[in-house]
Amino acid sequence: MKAPSQTVVRALKVLLFLICLGPLSVLVWKGFHQQLGANPVDVITRSTGRWTLTFLLITLGITPLRKLLSSPWVVRFRRMLGLFAFFYGTLHLTTYIWLDKFFDVPAMLHDIAKRRFITAGVTAWTLILPLALTSTAGWIRRLGGKRWQRLHRLIYFSATAGVIHFIWLVKADLRRPLTYGAILAILLAYRLASWLATKTKSRAVATHDSLTSVRP
């Protein structure tokens, strides 16, 4: 796919930004129109939780997408998508801290220690926090590309913890959490496959080099 011009990318970014605010706008609108059902806190919790996972998976989908479409420019949307995953994750966590626990710190610590799905959820958020903090160009420079990239692989673990959080909180009927799990598995398998492929290729190249001493 041909790379769009700078202006088009910028316009697309604005559009994407507005689209990403959609789920929150729907919640706010419903909240003001008494449309959040019998248990609004439950609806807010579930909605923000699902969107967190969705944005994590979309973010993880960018790399395969750019390779498959040979469109390196799509990577320019990745930071925004990742930050929206963090944004919805933070709304999700805030709902828990405020509307579920009403800032009862001992009760929350008890939850984290005792309830494994809470442990997994808090882990997922904690793992994505440094990624949000180091998402600026300044931090990429400060850390250096290689180290920054290595740090940002934490998203694999954050998304995994997020899916486990969802699986563990469901009482019965695992279809929804397992759908997220299956998509995550495919996205991670893609990375594993491409990593193995690079490794094999570099070994093949190395072998070839040693035999012929000619650079391909």
Next chain:
Amino acid sequence: MLIKKPNDIPSSEVTPKSAYVSRRTFITGAIATGAALAGGLYLRNTGSGDGSVEANGAKLTDIIKSPFSTTEKPTSFKDITNYNNYYEFSADKYEPNGLSKNFRTRPWTVKIGGEVKKPKTLDIDTILKLAPLEERIYRHRCVEGWSMVIPWVGFPLSALIKQADPLPRAKFVAFETILAPDQMPNQKRRVLDWPYVEGLRMDEAMHPLAILAVGLYDEVLPNVDGAPLRLVVPWKYGFKGIKAIVKINFVEKMPPTTWNIMAPTEYGFYSNVNPSKDHPRWSQAMERRIGDSVFAPKHQTLMFNGYADQVASLYSGMDLQQYY
């Protein structure tokens, strides 16, 4: 220990405190109900006039107020019928209402058997006339940490048990939900071990607070809440209240119960509301009252859901941390 909330029920309808906390009144009430039963004093009109109370939304009449009702403000009909666990239809609490709309509650029979002198199969319309219908406004506490106040219409489970005349060796009552995968979409998949089964110890089943519900807000029980016949045991977590009952069996040994089969460490046979017995998923110390503002603080959960005065004696000497 009862939660006191300002209520908008006219004072004429408020049950005097003495009526619901005093054990004596409690016993008197039970005797009165029994007398009414024995005398057959209450002939009921069944709404449509032809003796059938089939349709959802049909009015139930000649409902007696009960001294066992709480004076707390009932949860709205809309919330009660739109936020509900009914796994046979969906694992989502908002979906069963729509999915259960065409559920057929007629013809309907309940098979009563096991260790009884008089095994029988009763038609639902016969069951409806078994005992005077009472309004029982009960607190309802879900194991998931939310609660409602529900104006059930029903009759004591003991009235039906007496009809069956259980043998002395009957120590437990086992209930079973209808198995109808053509009508209950989730029964086509092994979400739970179908059909749903529940049970009570005999003394729990005979307790005057345990009822079989056939109505809600003076109307025929909506399908979503377990029509045509469901169990309500207000001092236990909501999932003990088995819905759409087709079988009642009297047995010697503790019967299996669905959620206990699913996750024995999470759900015990007794499942009494107990704020001091932590659940692996949810804190049971607090509950969110459905209908409260999003920012309203949660309510403290009470031992036996606030019915300790009436039911604590059933469990004297039992370690409730072990027998949860």
